[in-house]
Amino acid sequence: MRTQENQSFTDFVSAEQAGLLRLAVLLAGDRGQAEDLVQTALMKCYRHWGRITRSGPPSAYVRRALVTTHTSWRRRLSSTEQVMDTLPDLADPHPALEPEDEELRRALRALPPRMRTAIVLRFYEDLSELRTAELMGCSASAVNTQTARGLARLRASVPAPAVVREERW
Amino acid sequence: MEETELRERLGFIATRTSPPLHDPEELTAAVVERHLARRRRERALGAVAAAVAVIVVAVPVVVSRTGQDSGPAAPAPSSAVYTTPTRGNLSDEAFFVDGVRRLPWTDGPAGADVPEPPLDTRHVVFAGESPRARWVLVAGADPRAPLPPDDDGDGRRDLDRLDSVAIAWFTGPRDAAAEDMRVYGEPRMVDADEPAAVLAHTEPYRSSRVSHWIVVGAPGDQVEDSWSRQFTPDGEIFREFGPIDTVDGVASGGAGQVDASINRALRYRVVRGGTEFTGLPETEPRPDFVPPRVDLARLRPAPPPAPGDAAVASAIDTLISHLGVWAEIFDFTVLWAGDLPTASGGARVTVLAAQYDDWGVYLTGALGRDNAGQVSAGTCGSEIRPSDTPVDEMVVVLRCGSADGAENAPTDNLVVVAPAGATTARALDDRGEPIASYPLVDGVAVVPIPADLASVAVIGADGEMIDDRAPMGQVDWGD
Numbered sequence: 179m180r181t182q183e184n185q186s187f188t189d190f191v192s193a194e195q196a197g198l199l200r201l202a203v204l205l206a207g208d209r210g211q212a213e214d215l216v217q218t219a220l221m222k223c224y225r226h227w228g229r230i231t232r233s234g235p236p237s238a239y240v241r242r243a244l245v246t247t248h249t250s251w252r253r254r255l256s257s258t259e260q261v262m263d264t265l266p267d268l269a270d271p272h273p274a275l276e277p278e279d280e281e282l283r284r285a286l287r288a289l290p291p292r293m294r295t296a297i298v299l300r301f302y303e304d305l306s307e308l309r310t311a312e313l314m315g316c317s318a319s320a321v322n323t324q325t326a327r328g329l330a331r332l333r334a335s336v337p338a339p340a341v342v343r344e345e346r347w
Numbered sequence: 348m349e350e351t352e353l354r355e356r357l358g359f360i361a362t363r364t365s366p367p368l369h370d371p372e373e374l375t376a377a378v379v380e381r382h383l384a385r386r387r388r389e390r391a392l393g394a395v396a397a398a399v400a401v402i403v404v405a406v407p408v409v410v411s412r413t414g415q416d417s418g419p420a421a422p423a424p425s426s427a428v429y430t431t432p433t434r435g436n437l438s439d440e441a442f443f444v445d446g447v448r449r450l451p452w453t454d455g456p457a458g459a460d461v462p463e464p465p466l467d468t469r470h471v472v473f474a475g476e477s478p479r480a481r482w483v484l485v486a487g488a489d490p491r492a493p494l495p496p497d498d499d500g501d502g503r504r505d506l507d508r509l510d511s512v513a514i515a516w517f518t519g520p521r522d523a524a525a526e527d528m529r530v531y532g533e534p535r536m537v538d539a540d541e542p543a544a545v546l547a548h549t550e551p552y553r554s555s556r557v558s559h560w561i562v563v564g565a566p567g568d569q570v571e572d573s574w575s576r577q578f579t580p581d582g583e584i585f586r587e588f589g590p591i592d593t594v595d596g597v598a599s600g601g602a603g604q605v606d607a608s609i610n611r612a613l614r615y616r617v618v619r620g621g622t623e624f625t626g627l628p629e630t631e632p633r634p635d636f637v638p639p640r641v642d643l644a645r646l647r648p649a650p651p652p653a654p655g656d657a658a659v660a661s662a663i664d665t666l667i668s669h670l671g672v673w674a675e676i677f678d679f680t681v682l683w684a685g686d687l688p689t690a691s692g693g694a695r696v697t698v699l700a701a702q703y704d705d706w707g708v709y710l711t712g713a714l715g716r717d718n719a720g721q722v723s724a725g726t727c728g729s730e731i732r733p734s735d736t737p738v739d740e741m742v743v744v745l746r747c748g749s750a751d752g753a754e755n756a757p758t759d760n761l762v763v764v765a766p767a768g769a770t771t772a773r774a775l776d777d778r779g780e781p782i783a784s785y786p787l788v789d790g791v792a793v794v795p796i797p798a799d800l801a802s803v804a805v806i807g808a809d810g811e812m813i814d815d816r817a818p819m820g821q822v823d824w825g826d
Binding site: 217 | 359379538
């Protein structure tokens with residue numbers, strides 16, 4: 179039994195699960211894929227958990243696994259995506275969101291996968307361009323381009339909310 | 348929509364739409380179950396030529412030929428990797444096998460901080476002899492966890508009751524006695540159904556140019572290997588796997604040695620029924636490694652020799668170790684080499700390109716710092732580019748730190764290397780707006796890095812932009 183490593187892994191899951199699911203739901207675009215994405219990333223890290231924890235705090239490593247898993251999923255689906263301009267919008271409006279945020283969510287899901295990933299890492303995770311490039315496995319200039327184009331698309335399709343939002347979480 | 352507002356709204360959407368949390372224990376259990384049930388798959392990308400510069404040599408005779416032939420077989424029980432009777436051409440040497448089983452695990456490179464199993468849980472999984480060395484794989488129970496029972500009453504605890512085991516490789520010269528064997532690499536915990544592999548450097552290194560490897564799976568497993576990574580002309584990294592002779596779940600062989608201090612390129616894949624496991628063998632750095640001699644072509648005159656030039660050998664070692672090829676296949680070109688401003692000592696940057704055939708071009712900024720006589724080697728960045736642009740027409744942008752510990756020393760430099768005819772480097776922010784402009788001398792500028800730098804546009808004598816590049820990141824070598 180790898181009791182100590184399992185306990186360390188469970189402790190990590192307990193502390194980081196919420197953050198990973200939030201990142202995953204923005205990257206993947208729906209809850210089901212987000213859950214599977216998190217499980218898959220955790221599974222990839224579990225195998226090397228001892229080594230990961232010995233080399234430092236595991237949070238960054240797991241996030242990297244999550245992003246690379248997401249982008250590799252997208253690569254596998256790319257032949258499907260090439261024939262569509264946007265992701266199929268299968269999800270109903272999310273009841274917990276106000277209309278303008280629902281609009282932003284849909285606009286984000288409609289971005290091409292790598293553009294969406296760049297936007298999420300830069301503006302949700304608040305990562306630098308260089309760090310985002312490292313996670314995405316591309317150059318910082320590619321991140322720069324994807325981010326600028328993604329921002330332009332979001333701005334074109336999403337109006338600003340009419341009122342300033344109060345703190346809601 | 349401003350960026351601040353976007354941040355806030357993304358945070359809100361993530362919080363409100365994320366899936367409900369699972370109980371951490373249940374999620375861990377689900378992850379472990381998936382981990383055990385579905386091995387990570389790895390597939391080769393593309394179907395380009397077989398690995399170059401790799402010479403597969405005769406399979407050493409470490410595998411007992413009395414076992415079953417390779418080929419289709421029923422999937423083995425998951426626990427069979429470490430509980431099957433000892434395999435290998437030394438398995439009948441009972442005195443030797445039992446002697447190695449009793450050896451301590453704490454005198455290897457990893458020292459005492461290893462999971463040394465209690466003696467009554469240890470089992471010799473494999474014992475074999477190649478033309479130059481003996482190899483033994485020992486498995487046992489994790490000493491930190493509850494020990495398994497001895498249900499069959501043979502005086503040994505039952506390893507097949509465990510879902511993970513501790514393993515260690517031992518090696519020694521040909522004909523070595525048990526007490527002359529030593530721990531090789533680092534003992535570690537593995538899943539009970541996970542294969543084990545070792546990659547060793549056989550002596551004499553330089554004359555034989557042969558490495559030796561062994562993969563131990565469960566009886567019925569088929570082993571595949573991949574010795575090298577390659578670049579496509581577009582600069583993508585890929586590797587290929589091919590099946591190798593597997594007897595009784597064990598595969599063994601030799602291949603051309605890599606011109607690097609350690610082999611980070613080799614991967615093995617074990618196919619078992621519908622599942623696959625891909626891994627990196629246990630290995631140690633080569634103790635007497637001598638960097639290969641390479642010829643460096645130069646686009647610009649070389650600066651006076653400096654201790655920081657040693658970083659070039661380190662950069663080449665990094666490339667070769669990840670690719671698993673011989674250094675001599677590459678044409679190495681120094682686009683520029685020069686010094687960063689530092690308060691003391693020196694920091695030498697060498698912008699290096701490596702090209703082979705129609706592969707993509709590997710670029711790196713090798714950084715060597717001289718700190719009071721101690722040279723440290725690193726890199727300011729690395730990248731693989733498509734091969735459609737000649738090296739002397741490439742634009743390279745690097746962010747190079749030259750911190751030497753002294754106060755007021757500049758810590759971040761922008762290094763721009765462009766075609767010789769380029770005249771100006773224009774620093775741009777993330778909106779593409781110019782924030783600074785620098786004259787290029789012989790196509791090169793080294794300046795303190797401006798705040799808010801996103802990319803650099805290089806302008807030619809005709810006023811046209813030659814290229815626009817962000818500072819290099821680091822190559823992701825993947826699995």
